[in-house]
Amino acid sequence: xxxxxxxxxxxxxxxxxxxxxxxxxxxxxxxxxxxxxxxxxxxxxxxxxxxxxxxxxxxxxxxxxxxxxxxxxxxxxxxxxxxxxxxxxxxxxxxxxxxxxxxxxxxxxxxxxxxxxxxxxxxxxxxxxx
Amino acid sequence: xxxxxxxxxxxxxxxxxxxxxxxxxxxxxxxxxxxxxxxxxxxxxxxxxxxxxxxxxxxxxxxxxxxxxxxxxxxxxxxxxxxxxxxxxxxxxxxxxxxxxxxxxxxxxxxxxxxxxxxxxxxxxxxxxxxxxxxxxxxxxxxxxxxxxxxxxxxxxxxxxxxxx
Numbered sequence: 001x002x003x004x005x006x007x008x009x010x011x012x013x014x015x016x017x018x019x020x021x022x023x024x025x026x027x028x029x030x031x032x033x034x035x036x037x038x039x040x041x042x043x044x045x046x047x048x049x050x051x052x053x054x055x056x057x058x059x060x061x062x063x064x065x066x067x068x069x070x071x072x073x074x075x076x077x078x079x080x081x082x083x084x085x086x087x088x089x090x091x092x093x094x095x096x097x098x099x100x101x102x103x104x105x106x107x108x109x110x111x112x113x114x115x116x117x118x119x120x121x122x123x124x125x126x127x128x129x130x
Numbered sequence: 131x132x133x134x135x136x137x138x139x140x141x142x143x144x145x146x147x148x149x150x151x152x153x154x155x156x157x158x159x160x161x162x163x164x165x166x167x168x169x170x171x172x173x174x175x176x177x178x179x180x181x182x183x184x185x186x187x188x189x190x191x192x193x194x195x196x197x198x199x200x201x202x203x204x205x206x207x208x209x210x211x212x213x214x215x216x217x218x219x220x221x222x223x224x225x226x227x228x229x230x231x232x233x234x235x236x237x238x239x240x241x242x243x244x245x246x247x248x249x250x251x252x253x254x255x256x257x258x259x260x261x262x263x264x265x266x267x268x269x270x271x272x273x274x275x276x277x278x279x280x281x282x283x284x285x286x287x288x289x290x291x292x293x294x295x
Contacts, residue, residue, distance in 0.1 A: 013287055017229075018238035025245060025276050032269035091208070106266055110207060110259055 039102040042118030045082050047075060049114040058082065058101070058118070068112030075116065081105075087112055141177060141185050145192040148173035152197035168244050168278045170197065174220065175239055175286040176293070183224035190220050207258060215250035222246040236290060240283025245275035 014022075047054045049066045056062070056077060063076045063085060071088030081101030084094040087109055094109035100118060107116045152170035170193050178186035194213045198204035203212075223243040226234045234242070248271040256265075 013235050013284075014237055015231075015233060015235045017233040018235050018241070021234070021238055021241055022276065022280075025241070025272055029269050029272045029276070032272070036266070036269065104266060108255075108259055110255065113259075115259065 036102075039104060040120060041101050042081075042103045042105070043121040044119045045077065046117045046119060047114065048116075049073075049112075066112075066114055068109070068114055070112045073109060073112050073114055075114075082116060082118065083107070084109060084114075084116075087114075137181060137185075141181060141188060144173040144177045144185075145189045145196075148189050148193035149196045149200070152193050153200050156197075156201050156203075166274075166278070168247065168282055171219070171240070171243050171247070172282055172285055172289070175223065175236065175243065175282065176290055178220075178223055178227055178239070179236065179286065179290050180293075183220075183227070186224065187220055190216055211251055211254040211258065214254045215247045218250035219243045219247040235283070236287035237280055237283035240281075240286060241276060241279035244279030244282065245272060248272065248275040 043058055045056050045058055047056070047064075047066070049068055056064075058077060058081070061078050063074055066073045066075060068088075070090075073087040073089070073094070074085040076083050076085040078099075081099040083099045084097065084107055087094050089109055089111035091111070094107050094112075094114070097107050100107055100116075103118055103120045105118045108114070148170050151172065155166065155169045174186050174190045174193065177189040194209075194216055195204070198209050198213075203209045219242075223239050223246075226239055226242045252265070252267060252271055
């Protein structure tokens with residue numbers, strides 16, 4: 001057996017604690033994704049920026065400009081949901097987040113102080129048990 | 131037992147390596163914005179494994195301040211969120227190490243470090259922006275932390291095996 005191959009046998013260095021830790025985190029991830037997929041699609045989007053709150057219907061496709069401390073950010077409401085189209089912030093995390101469309105989904109731009117949240121038709125309820 | 135000069139030199143070298151990795155990682159393109167490997171944590175882990183929690187703290191603080199100065203992010207909100215997360219991650223890794231190496235290997239330490247870094251980052255961002263729903267990022271953060279923790283942990287195990295003693 002070559003030495004390089006032996007070094008690939010990394011499973012042998014895992015202790016019992018490591019394995020339990022990995023299992024617990026993997027289960028938590030699975031559970032969270034399970035909850036995520038069961039959420040319904042949203043109907044409205046609430047956009048908060050600089051103390052200003054606006055609510056838009058997700059069926060009204062449009063591009064809107066918002067002024068933040070770092071400059072202008074463009075929000076697009078389209079058939080795929082809502083996204084930050086462009087933003088004048090440094091790391092562009094809000095733009096990279098892509099499209100969101102499920103209830104409770106959120107895009108946050110910390111530098112430009114914008115928070116977009118998706119809500120359902122009625123009040124923002126995560127789930128109803130029957 | 132190593133001499134104190136040798137110890138000081140080693141910790142200094144680890145801090146220098148941490149700064150370089152931290153800055154380099156900030157420049158490298160990322161396939162996904164949330165997927166940061168956390169290479170800067172590698173020297174912190176090596177300091178923890180070779181020289182204990184205080185050495186790791188030294189490396190971590192030097193990395194944050196010098197790295198922050200070099201990348202121009204010192205004193206902006208992202209810096210404070212990152213620095214807070216770094217301190218929290220150091221605390222948890224030190225505690226995990228103190229339990230003994232038969233409980234958690236380098237891989238376990240790496241996972242603890244990366245996952246707590248991600249969680250603390252979300253929590254601090256939540257405090258800063260004050261909005262629930264940041265938590266929709268939780269599964270992605272955990273997954274990223276798990277994967278990068280395992281990778282960095284393996285690297286730390288491999289380097290530690292060959293450098294110390």
